[in-house]
Amino acid sequence: MTEPLSFPILLRMIDERSAAFRAALAAAPNLDSDVPSCPGWTLYDLANHLSEGDRFWAHIVLNTAPGDERPSKDGLAAPREREALIPWLADATEQLITALRDAGPDRSCWAWWEPLASPHTAAAAARRRVAESLIHTYDAQLASGTPQELPTTEAVDAIEEFLATVCTVTTPWPSEPATMDYHAIRAGSWRQTVDAAGSRFTRLTATDAAENKPTAAIYGTVSEMALLMYMRIPNGSLRMEGDAGLLKRLQDS
Structure with missing residues (x-):
């Protein structure tokens, strides 16, 4: 069993998995392709969900505290054209990584999980986003017809x-x-x-x-x-x- 991943490594993994997600999106026949592992969703829906989540947590780690009410999402929808969507995703990821880096690993924040084995901190939020990006990259690859085995360390x-x-x-x-x-x-x-x-x-x-x-x-x-x-x-x-x-x-x- 490996030791817990450091905060800089978590940030790097968010960046790498997000880049892999964008590559799968770029390779897909079209954004209306169904995502077999997310019934009822298209590739566009998946991309909108991931970018919304990145911006959501960027706000959370800088502006909330444990025990706060659940924050509202910004309601901004990602653009539907692939040429605009891919840079939109890159920008959302950059917002998240910048917010996490500015907050630092120990900053307390709101979180939906019980703080038993996973605390309400920016580091725990970063770890959650690595897992989200990892699994949704697999979803995008599956929809694009190019599913890949998950990277060992991230898995x-x-x-x-x-x-x-x-x-x-x-x-x-x-x-x-x-x-x-x-x-x-x-x-x-x-x-x-x-x-x-x-x-x-x-x-x-x-x-x-x-x-x-x-x-x-x-x-x-x-x-x-x-x-x-x-x-x-x-x-x-x-x-x-x-x-x-x-x-x-x-x-x-």
Whole structure:
């Protein structure tokens, strides 16, 4: 398991993934192409969503504090012409990176997640935007007919960020306590525990996995595991042991 990514690396990854997104957009036959992994969305809708999110978080890290009401989005729609849309996306990303750099990693800000494993800071917001850009770049590549395996470092962090930001909650688990192990081949393993106290995760060693059998376990490449968590590939596409229905119950919770 790698150490947490530094703030400068997170900013670089936002820039790189956003550039890859724009490249997929430039290569697409047209912006009206459907995005198979985002039902009901076209490539234009996806681009508008990503640029809106970049500007939204640029505002948040500089102008909000934990506990504030959810900020409003600016309501600006991206241009529909590809020649104008691509620089619009680049500008939105630059706004985000500049705001994050000006705020610094430790600045507190509003966030929608519980501050248990992922704090309400600019660094956590940057990490969330890396994951968003990573997955939506895959979406754009898929719609363009050129899907690529996720970069390993970004995919590893996206897995752990998802478990920390999306899955770590205090909402009681409505069923019997359970554990789900996620094994990304040659990249790392994690255990998600759900019970009356909510949901939490730990990094998992081979010894822990062997000594404490989980309710279910999933095995795949690091790219497959990240895509599975974001429901970009079907549950049955990876090898699973134990309670096959647990993953679906976790996704529905």
